[in-house]
Amino acid sequence: MITQKPLFYWVLHRNRLFQFFLLLLVGLGIFFRIFPLEMQKRIINTAINLKKQNLLFLYCGLYIGAVILAGLLKYAVNVMQKHLGQKVLAEIRTGLYQHILLLPLDFFRRTQPGTVISAMSSELATIGHFIGGALVVPITGILTLLTFAGYMLHLDFRLGLVSLGVYPLELLILPVLQRRYNELNMQRIDTTRSMNDLISEAVSGIQEVRGNAGHKTESEKIAPYIAGLFSLAGRMFILKYGIKWVNNLFQNFGPFLLFLIGGYLAIHGDFTLGALVAFLSAYEKIYDPWKEIIEYYQDFQDAKVRYRRVMEYFDIVPESDGKEECFGPVKGKLEVQDLNYSINPHTQLLRSISLHLEPGEHLALVGFSGSGKSTLALLLGKLYPCGKGQIRLDGRPLHTFCRKDIARNIAFVSQHPFIFNGSIRENLLYGCRSLALLEGEEAALPMPDTSRMEEIIRETGLLDDIMRFGFDSLIDEKKQEDLLRNLYKMRMAVRQRLMKESRQAVEFYEAGHFLHYVSIYQNILFGDIRDAAFSPENIAANPRFLSLIRDTELSDTLMHLGLQLAKETVLLIGNVQDDDFFFRGTPVLPDEFDLYKEITEKVRRDKELEQADKTRILELALRYIPARHRIAAMPRSFAQKVLNARYRFIQEIGKSDVRNCLAATEEFMKGENPKIPEPAKNKNYTMFCPVQYLRSHTLLENILFGTPRQEEQIRKLRNIVADVLAGEGFSAALINAGLAFQVGSKGDRLSGGQRQKIAIARALLKESPVLIMDEATASLDNASQARIQKYTEKKLRGKTGLVAVIHRLDITSSFDRILVLREGTIVETGTYAELMEKKGIFYELARGEK
Amino acid sequence: MNLQEEKNNPAEYTDENGEEEYRSELSENMAALKNLPIFSGIPYEIIRLFAYTAVRKIFSAGDRVFRQGEMSEEAYLILSGKVRLYTETHQKSFPLQVLEAKDFFGYMALLAQYEWPLSCRVLEDTEILLLERESFRKILTKFPEKCILVAERLVQMRMKRMKEHMQVLMEEKESMEKIGNMF
């Protein structure tokens, strides 16, 4: 088990060849570091003393060569060390993560995510730094130290002995300080974990925190940990730098002794000057390895503490104890005999439960809340460990099945299903894909094909949601070329339908018309532009755009309009601006209200407006949508001016041909097939032209090629478009686009019902012989609930065994048997009719429901 | 662009002289609302909020505005055109009163949600101003004292109708047409 491996296991048993090579380089490095010292001595004693120029050059050359080589080797060793450390770190992380994910569920009930996260990320990270140098650093250090020490002793035995003698003294003091440091370090780790737990709790529960204005409460909870970390860090630094200081102090004793004794000896001629210089250099050099050894010692202690702390925490035997076997598919006969379940000696959750489920039979679990229904469901799904032999699947004790078998044979939909961050498709295929990964290529069951996916999506009532996501998505140009190629056809078909059914539903993008349902900005640009200078935020200050509206005599009109919008807004909703509801009919955004109020004040007092104010006013006018912002009206010639500006924009900035587009639009409106015009010369611009794909518009907008006039008609329009797509054989493309919808962390971008439907579909796609649903349809509306009910009744009975925990008793009538639970025991069993006849607890419950 | 589309594009107006003149839908709505009895004595500022939140809708001949049994969400003021109220019982419908421009009906919907006791269908192309309960509530919470006045007016109008209704009953003239006039 990974958690039992000591820290040095990773150093000694891994990457041995690599380590050996590293050591070799280190040895070489040491040689090239000592070599210059000898050169120094020779330069002074031989070359300079004997005044031999040739020798001087030779020694200097050798000196500099050795220095460079030593540097290069050091560089290589450093890089390789870090590489090695990260490699081992990756190994530990992978192994530990695997281990953690297999720990009993029980473990996760008492462990917060923050603890696991900080263990896996920050705590292990420093261990990685250490491991890279775990062998090399001390060996280098000690070898270098010994070499230099030997060299010093060789130069002068007495002197060497004296100056080296101070080091052992230091070794007495250091461990004492370090031990205290380790204790603090341990506390620091624990505090950090607790803090991480609190943070991750607050982040996951942010809605509740906000809803209760709990930011103060949460801050208060975390305050002691922040303060604790602060004080711990303070104390740790005192120790850490204390160790450094002790080290430095001892270090400085060396030169002092050297000068004192070496100087004395030199004066008395017992010692050459060259030797003294070499000695001093050597002493200076010895400091580096010593410092490294001390730092290594500190790192080692730190890593040891962290490593032990991490591993201790997860040192639990994973659920599977290796005695399980994989049997493959089962028929799905479930038997429970005299099942008891307690979490501790005092709390027994289930008492002598017995039940059996033939393959394909449907069983309902009902009962009071807290009666143990979920507990029983979890036990049946082997999500809780169960007692020996109390639950049998196809005659074999459940606990002898391996995890893969359980996953393949039992599909579980929990009361609060979890949705992973990613696409809907990934979520739906989570079960199937995981199984395929475990089985390996050849043994894997085939992944559900498109028609199967579609069937399940339809049966679980997800189809509508997914089509809506599809409509609201941007077309993936690579994956949906087919759709793109047929876009015009689709537009035409939809338009023809609309002409027949609701002529007024959509305002089409007609190049020759002023549009009332899009902003003035869109009216002028009349296309998609991927150039930040022309984005809605920046355009009001864009000189090219400003000169364009000046030339088309729009500047003053727009300023006038913007001011009118601002004035009206301030006048109208000045007293109610704290409610966003009242901002529906104005282009002013709630948080801009004060700004525009200030500007209107300035105008009222006849003050000169600054350039920035004018920009904001222009921005407001450009945001104006005539049909939505009815607080202002526009003069008639305005529309014509806007059209002029549009044509000039298309030509001068968009570098596209207006006439072509006008012709194409006319033909489109008449229902004919136009020529494809040449693409725009400005690659960033796409005109609203019926034969163009609009990259920043959704699929629905692209197909409608216009703006829906009324919000409440969007649903109807969606249905029409879906119909047309189906007629042209593009339903699958639409569904695929919808399946690619990103659901957000924990499925935050989905409704509770959508999450549940996805969880049900995910379970159904596994096609396992047993299905367990714990109040799986509880948060669905009645229609969706009935639809799923009908599906399980019609399609699954006789094929898939079902154990369903159900809250609404009226839908239990279609089940083969109903078990009524109370306080952990089964109090009634029978069919719906039998139980109603009996006029017992079930009857009372059912009556209470009505 | 056909005629109807033109009509559907609000906020584009010129006065008779053809000169450029600013007249927003807001001011049009204001003009239509300010003379309604329920707004008499209510500050200009608040009526303007009603005018601002009101929604214009264009119906074509034959469209249904609401249907008996549907939940009420808004009150209606006819700006132009004609509508007919009628009851539906056992798949038969009995035509009742015809309402036209400036008629204000369904106003109790502002106070509470209830099932429409009648249906309403458009006789010719008609433009209606919708006052939604949601907006009414929002404004009510901002100006409770003033809006209580509006609520009072609504109840008073209702009671006046009721009195007329009682009178008709007492005079035992129960022709369908007169009952229709009750609403």
Ligand SMILES: Nc1ncnc2c1ncn2[C@@H]1O[C@H](COP(=O)(O)OP(=O)(O)O)[C@@H](O)[C@H]1O
């Ligand atoms: N891990 C646990 N520790 C303590 N009590 C638990 C635990 N899990 C469940 N319980 C208790 O067991 C009882 C049954 O829970 P559960 O099976 O969820 O009921 P339900 O029938 O509503 O699904 C409840 O009273 C609950 O408090």
Ligand SMILES: [Mg+2]
């Ligand atoms: Mg439960």
